[in-house]
Amino acid sequence: MEEEEGKTKVKNKALEEDLAIFLEDVSTIYEGERRPAIKGVSISIRRKELVYIVGPNASGKTTLLETINGLLPLYKGRVFVLGLNVRTYGNEVRREIGYVPQDFMFDPGEPYKALDVVLMGRYGKIGILRRPKEEDLRKAMETLRLMGIDDQANKPVGKLSGGQQQKVMIARALAKEPKILLMDEPFSNLDPDSRERIPELIGRLHEERGLTTVIVTHDVHRISRLCRRVIVMGGGRIVADEGPENALTLLDTSRPHILGGVWHHDVA
Amino acid sequence: MMWLELAFIQRALIACILSGLLTGLIGVFVARMRLSAIGYAMSHGAFAGASLGVAISVNPLLTALFFSATTALLIGPVADKARMPADLVTSIAFPLNMALAFIFLTLSPYVGLSSEVASVLWGSVVSMTNEDLLCLTILFTASLVLIQLFWKELFAIMFDRKMAEADGINTKPFLYFIIFLIGLVITFALKLVGGILIFALLFNPASSALQFLHDMRKIIMVSPILGAFSCLSGLIVSIFLDLPVGSCIVLISTFIFAISVLFSPKRRRKEVKP
Numbered sequence: 001m002e003e004e005e006g007k008t009k010v011k012n013k014a015l016e017e018d019l020a021i022f023l024e025d026v027s028t029i030y031e032g033e034r035r036p037a038i039k040g041v042s043i044s045i046r047r048k049e050l051v052y053i054v055g056p057n058a059s060g061k062t063t064l065l066e067t068i069n070g071l072l073p074l075y076k077g078r079v080f081v082l083g084l085n086v087r088t089y090g091n092e093v094r095r096e097i098g099y100v101p102q103d104f105m106f107d108p109g110e111p112y113k114a115l116d117v118v119l120m121g122r123y124g125k126i127g128i129l130r131r132p133k134e135e136d137l138r139k140a141m142e143t144l145r146l147m148g149i150d151d152q153a154n155k156p157v158g159k160l161s162g163g164q165q166q167k168v169m170i171a172r173a174l175a176k177e178p179k180i181l182l183m184d185e186p187f188s189n190l191d192p193d194s195r196e197r198i199p200e201l202i203g204r205l206h207e208e209r210g211l212t213t214v215i216v217t218h219d220v221h222r223i224s225r226l227c228r229r230v231i232v233m234g235g236g237r238i239v240a241d242e243g244p245e246n247a248l249t250l251l252d253t254s255r256p257h258i259l260g261g262v263w264h265h266d267v268a
Numbered sequence: 269m270m271w272l273e274l275a276f277i278q279r280a281l282i283a284c285i286l287s288g289l290l291t292g293l294i295g296v297f298v299a300r301m302r303l304s305a306i307g308y309a310m311s312h313g314a315f316a317g318a319s320l321g322v323a324i325s326v327n328p329l330l331t332a333l334f335f336s337a338t339t340a341l342l343i344g345p346v347a348d349k350a351r352m353p354a355d356l357v358t359s360i361a362f363p364l365n366m367a368l369a370f371i372f373l374t375l376s377p378y379v380g381l382s383s384e385v386a387s388v389l390w391g392s393v394v395s396m397t398n399e400d401l402l403c404l405t406i407l408f409t410a411s412l413v414l415i416q417l418f419w420k421e422l423f424a425i426m427f428d429r430k431m432a433e434a435d436g437i438n439t440k441p442f443l444y445f446i447i448f449l450i451g452l453v454i455t456f457a458l459k460l461v462g463g464i465l466i467f468a469l470l471f472n473p474a475s476s477a478l479q480f481l482h483d484m485r486k487i488i489m490v491s492p493i494l495g496a497f498s499c500l501s502g503l504i505v506s507i508f509l510d511l512p513v514g515s516c517i518v519l520i521s522t523f524i525f526a527i528s529v530l531f532s533p534k535r536r537r538k539e540v541k542p
């Protein structure tokens with residue numbers, strides 16, 4: 001790995017060993033906007049951590065995730081993932097990140113099968129000029145089975161229900177066997193049963209594979225018991241970075257004051 | 269059948285099949301990668317360019333290619349960044365390119381509607397040379413090989429560019445590659461269909477295939493076949509009815525599109541009995 005700044009060499013080595021995600025004083029702006037959507041954000045997430053991110057609408061949660069995986073390139077500050085600078089090694093970094101976007105919509109006529117969509121998660125990793133192999137297909141089928149929708153594998157993805165589509169997107173992120181999982185409200189469309197089962201499954205993968213996991217949620221009462229850390233966002237800034245009990249108390253007692261807005265819904 | 273033995277008709281038939289296959293193939297990328305606006309502008313850019321070529325007696329292929337490439341360079345970044353709505357860009361580019369084309373055609377040294385001018389306007393059967401056929405063949409073969417090589421990446425980008433990017437695929441080079449291919453295909457098919465209507469051929473076969481098929485792998489096979497069929501039957505109709513070949517091709521491909529909308533399983537409504 002090359003370093004673009006000699007003086008940060010040692011530090012980055014340390015970053016690579018210990019930290020999965022490292023942001024220092026990061027502000028991200030959307031193309032054509034005047035004010036940054038997140039401002040002065042600094043976070044360090046160690047490898048194998050499970051972190052939840054909560055905060056009201058428009059507080060910058062999605063922006064934060066897409067800054068971490070480099071999809072939003074217009075930022076100030078330093079973003080390192082697995083010891084690599086996201087600005088220079090964006091594609092390398094993204095090959096190791098499973099990303100579940102918020103509310104990904106499929107057109108009913110989308111000419112892709114559910115299995116295609118899941119398999120495609122591995123395409124970056126397989127690499128250019130190489131074909132998917134038997135094993136790639138097996139991994140894709142396996143994650144569909146984990147999500148409980150392997151019987152839908154050959155259906156056009158647009159014909160699945162909203163919750164099934166969400167499961168496809170989760171399967172897609174898992175199928176690539178990432179080192180880091182970034183999930184943006186991944187359980188919002190799931191039925192109560194899946195809402196128990198799938199987070200539990202993610203928790204298990206996190207423990208077994210040492211998967212660094214970052215989950216954005218509004219469902220604060222269902223934060224996994226494995227979680228030791230909750231980051232609270234408000235108005236594009238980090239307003240708290242606490243253990244779950246403290247964070248929840250904080251949210252309960254002073255949320256309008258701290259978050260500068262109304263917490264729009266709590267899912268019981 | 270006597271007419272089949274005429275050399276220029278034979279050339280036209282082959283040109284039709286190749287142009288139809290090519291436009292049908294590239295059209296799938298145009299439709300799925302949301303490049304309709306840029307493809308539309310590029311085809312009229314090519315029209316203006318070909319007209320300039322006729323006016324100054326330079327090979328219209330060269331000037332058409334130059335103009336459509338310039339159009340892509342000018343409006344590509346604008347459309348890509350979504351700073352300006354694509355339909356706004358095309359509503360400005362279309363009349364601009366038409367205005368230029370008409371000026372160039374008036375300046376052309378030939379008297380009246382020479383075959384060359386007619387070819388640039390609405391296509392011509394007699395204009396196809398052996399070199400044109402060779403170019404079309406090379407272009408078709410090269411496109412097939414490249415698409416086959418990079419099918420995995422193109423498949424993912426056609427699904428969703430942002431998700432492809434999120435999985436670590438560098439999407440930019442593929443986008444530029446496809447835009448470049450659009451420019452070439454438009455340029456080489458323009459003589460046959462004419463500059464005003466060429467875009468329909470980029471659009472109709474792919475849209476028809478997308479209407480009634482659910483699998484990208486089938487769509488990429490069927491769309492070129494529909495394109496070739498439209499071109500071939502359009503050519504035959506135009507020979508027998510003595511109508512402009514471009515118009516006949518476009519009418520037939522539009523008819524196919526209409527049929528595919530009517531019979532699309534994506535739009536079929538099932539009666540639900542109470």
Ligand SMILES: Nc1ncnc2c1ncn2[C@@H]1O[C@H](COP(=O)(O)OP(=O)(O)OP(=O)(O)O)[C@@H](O)[C@H]1O
Nearest residue numbers: 030033037055056057058059060061062063064102
């Ligand atoms: N594509 C965009 N262009 C311009 N501004 C944007 C864009 N997407 C988001 N923003 C702005 O950035 C800020 C943060 O948005 P973001 O989507 O990160 O919020 P969020 O916390 O994910 O909200 P939600 O809970 O609704 O998903 C908002 O003020 C929003 O208006």
Ligand SMILES: [Mg+2]
Nearest residue numbers: 061062102184
């Ligand atoms: Mg969001």
